Amino acid sequence: MNKIVLATTLSIALVALGGCTNKSVVRYGDASAVETTNINFGSTDLQKVAGQMTDSLLLSPVVGTLTANTRPILFVESIKNKTSEHIDTESITDSISTKLLRSGKFRFVDMGRVSAAREQLEFQQNSGMVDTSKAIAFGQQVGAQYMLYGNLASIVKSNKDKADVYYKFTLRLMDLKSGLVEWADETEIRKTKEKEFVSW
């Protein structure tokens, strides 16, 4: 009798423990939803920075004049990350350049792919596999007229109850011929984290 009781108790315990097992669940989420996992630079900050900067650039009267009759050629220099965080600033510039290209007002040269393009041209010219009359010759590419560059800086203050992070993203557009900065703007993000005292 005792054995039956023991076996039943063990079975119930096993079922109960099974019910408590941690399970990993994978779900799809909204890529543009606000992310507040922690105070560090995140996807919402990247989207905000890229969106605001592109809107500002496209709505600027100076840029309106520059793009009135032509599509200027830009090159994006890397964003200088002056924060303590390891942020992929190339991802910010990728978002900005993609939005600008989609606007149809600018064209871009990609300095990150120069060696790959050179390799392809060398293949066309020297491999003997491509019809030389149709192969693309060296020295025909067009250079950039403007350079887009910027900085990402942060100021961090914290004590045991509160943390405050302030990000400032600055972007500038320089005319490579004259050296003049034709447009500049900055956007700010402030994030705070406080301990919440729950009472009931």
Next chain:
Amino acid sequence: MKLISLKILSLFSLLFFTSSAFADYDRNKAVPVEKVLFGTVISVRNINQEELIRDRNNGWHTFGGALIGGVIGNQFGGGSGKDVATILGAIIGGSMANNRHNQPKKVITRLVELMIKVEGGEQFMVIQDFDKQMIFHSNDKVRMIYLANSTVRIDKQR
């Protein structure tokens, strides 16, 4: 026979009690920064705490000489403007502090010595903890981050 067994035992105990001290930096944390310099890695050398002790006994012949006028940063303290030998001493001090109980335990602190040329042309030697999450190579584009706690940390730009 007895002697061979003793040697094998010693070897095993050495292997058993030897541990490598790694320090994976939390590079995704927003902390106060004083300034950031941008540069390129000229050379990388992995060193350990034992080499530093040997060099201390040798009068800081290798590291002390190479680091004069440079900047050194690590998790144990230090920073620009401090005496190099003192900082190297602090690294060893920090490592030795891990060996609290008088057990035959040998802690090897893995460090990486980076020679960096910043955009202005100046060169800096930085010793920091080896981080397996971020392995440095020559010609890597790096950021030299002067943190507000008087330490310096080297990060890859991408």
